[in-house]
Amino acid sequence: MTARPHHTTARQAAEGFTAxxxxxxxxxxxxxxxxxxxxRAATRRTPSGLLVATGCLGRHLRCPHQEGNQVPRAGHRVVVQPCARDRTPLGPALAFGPLTDPEQADALAHWLAEGLGQGRRPPRRLLAVRPSHRPRQ
Structure with a gap:
């Protein structure tokens, strides 16, 4: 019997995440x-969770600040990569935001801590819209 190369499937439940x-x-x-x-609280509750503070995520989602627009109420943008315990990515990264109030953050935190590992879909209302194309230069 030959060993198969290690690979993941979209149906494999995530054991953790990088946000x-x-x-x-x-x-x-x-x-x-x-x-x-x-x-932060959701990350602490998830043994294989990792929260990273980063600069602008405009490459991954539409960021009104990057384009010089003035947004009256800033909100956090988050990109989440579901992963296995060994940090192997499982499926595509998901973009969320803007998260403007604690209730939205609590819904995302609950999904990260409990729903993600059970294979549940993320709260649709929190998903960010990704740009459909790159601006021409």
Missing amino acids: AVCRAEDGCGAADGRVLEAL
């Missing part, structure tokens, strides 16, 4: 701190 949260000073970093605290 990148925008902390850009001119944009999402100015958002409500209670939102970030809910994500």
